[in-house]
Amino acid sequence: MNRRECLAFLGMIAALPVPVLAQQPNAARRLGVLSVTAADDAIGQTRSMVLVKALAGHGLKERDNLKIDWRSGGGDRARIAQLADELIALRPDVLLAVGTPSVEELRQRTTTIPIVFAVVTDPVSQGFVENLAHPGGNVTGFTDYDGPLAGKWLEMLTQVTPKVSRVVVVYNPATAPFAPLMLRTIEDAARTLQVAVEPAPVHDAASIAALGLRKDGGLLVLPDFFTMANRGGLLAAIAQARVPAVFWSRTFVEEGGLMSYSTDSAEQLRRAADYIDRILKGARPADLPVQNPTKFELAVNLKAARECGVTLHPGLIALANDVIE
Numbered sequence: 050m051n052r053r054e055c056l057a058f059l060g061m062i063a064a065l066p067v068p069v070l071a072q073q074p075n076a077a078r079r080l081g082v083l084s085v086t087a088a089d090d091a092i093g094q095t096r097s098m099v100l101v102k103a104l105a106g107h108g109l110k111e112r113d114n115l116k117i118d119w120r121s122g123g124g125d126r127a128r129i130a131q132l133a134d135e136l137i138a139l140r141p142d143v144l145l146a147v148g149t150p151s152v153e154e155l156r157q158r159t160t161t162i163p164i165v166f167a168v169v170t171d172p173v174s175q176g177f178v179e180n181l182a183h184p185g186g187n188v189t190g191f192t193d194y195d196g197p198l199a200g201k202w203l204e205m206l207t208q209v210t211p212k213v214s215r216v217v218v219v220y221n222p223a224t225a226p227f228a229p230l231m232l233r234t235i236e237d238a239a240r241t242l243q244v245a246v247e248p249a250p251v252h253d254a255a256s257i258a259a260l261g262l263r264k265d266g267g268l269l270v271l272p273d274f275f276t277m278a279n280r281g282g283l284l285a286a287i288a289q290a291r292v293p294a295v296f297w298s299r300t301f302v303e304e305g306g307l308m309s310y311s312t313d314s315a316e317q318l319r320r321a322a323d324y325i326d327r328i329l330k331g332a333r334p335a336d337l338p339v340q341n342p343t344k345f346e347l348a349v350n351l352k353a354a355r356e357c358g359v360t361l362h363p364g365l366i367a368l369a370n371d372v373i374e
Contacts, residue, residue, distance in 0.1 A: 078109070078329050079116045081141035083132055083155060085148035085224070085274040087123035092277065092300050092314075096147065099315045103322035109329070122150070124278030126223055130154050137162070143328050145321060146190070148274050150224055152177055156188055163334045165324045166190030167317040170227040170272060172339055181339040189324065189334040191317040192341050193272060199231040200238035201310055202295045206267040207242050208362035209293045213267040215245045217260060219283070221275035222250050231271055251275070257282045262290035272297040280304065291357040299348040302373065307357065308349040308365075312342035346370040 082100070086093035097119065101111060109115040118139055122129035133154035136144060144159075146152040146166040155164055156177060166172065167190055178184035206213045218235060220228040232248055239246045251257050257279060262268065268287055270276050276283055277298065284305050287294050296302065296309040324337055348371040354361055366372060 077114050077116050078143075079118065079139065079141040080104075080143055080145060080325060081118045081120070081136035081139060082145045083120045083122070083129065083136055083147065083151040085122045085124060085129060085150050085278075087278060088119070088121040090121075090123075090278070092298070093121055096314065096318050099318045100145070100322055103319040104325065107322060107326035109322075109326060124224065124275045126150055133158055143325055145325065147318075149175065149227065150274070152188065152190075160187055162187065163328045164188045164190075165321050165328065165334070167321045168193045168314050170194040171230055174230060175227060178339055181341070183335070184337070184339055185335050187334050189337045189339055191320050192339065193312045193314065193317065194227075194231075195341050196234065198310070198312075198345075199234040199271075202269050202297075203235050203238045203242060203244065203246075205295045205308060205310060205365065206269065206293060207244065208365045209267065210360045210362075211265075213244065213265070213293060215247065215263065215266040216269050217247050217249045217262065217266060218269045218271060219249050219251055219257075219260065219276060220271040220273045221252060223252065224275040225271055225273035228271055228273075235269070254279060254282050258286055260286055260290075262286070262292045264290075264292070266292055268292055268294035270294065270296045270301070288356065293354075293357055293359050299346060299371065302348040302350045302353075302371075305353055306350060307353045307359075308347070308361070308369075310345065310347050313344035313346060316344050317342070349373070 084093055111117050118136060120132035120136055122132055129150050137158045144155055144162055144164045146155050146164055147168055149169050152166045152169055164187055169192055172178050172192060173180060177188050206216055236246050249260060280301055294307050296306050298311050299309045302309045347369045349361060349366055349369045350373040
């Protein structure tokens, strides 16, 4: 190739649109991940490992052809907002939002960068997508909740002896804006189950410690990354009061809680990796339907039952996917 031909070739490359250059096969793609959990939290670390492995299954390997920018908010809404700014400034090819606050903050900042979410409740009512089948816009993903789930949590507390007649429902309004949806389901179920329900919003460690837990009562903890981030104090308050409690994640049960009925969040991360891969190959979020959970798991902790002086119904134990002795 002579000098004139070389210059013409270089000019042709310079004239190519930026997106064409960015999408060459050997070019590394960029993924921004915003999670509401803390970076050193066990559940957050597990989810990160699941995601990396799932992406590798699609040929997307960190430090090879994929750059992942990790950001973790630790349950702090102001911190999550700050981290969302950081990620948008990096101009990633796609964003992964883990948890409702992450989606809220990212979608306020971009209508063009594709956003895939996981572990999110009721994205339609929260305005994240137009509907499940046709999300519209730049957001799609995987939910962690279906309608009857909250009623099942309450029903589980009726499978405890001595009988629970009053249930305190714990959540943080700032990090669980979907709580009213779940409370309506719980209150409907309470009328049938003849249980009194008392909403108990919490905002900090002091309000957790001040929960009014009575011996004839039980506790129901709604999906909320504030309660996950503050689970140590919450579990300590429950243990001191010696009341039965049901949780939205098996992590609580593994760390001393009584029982949980939950979706499989690891499976949601695996499925999110598939959507990330499809978007990087050209799919539009608007054309990828939002998917509800397909896997659920029941966990019970018999040691916790003994410590709070209750007995679980044998049928409930028989249905459990995981029984901690």
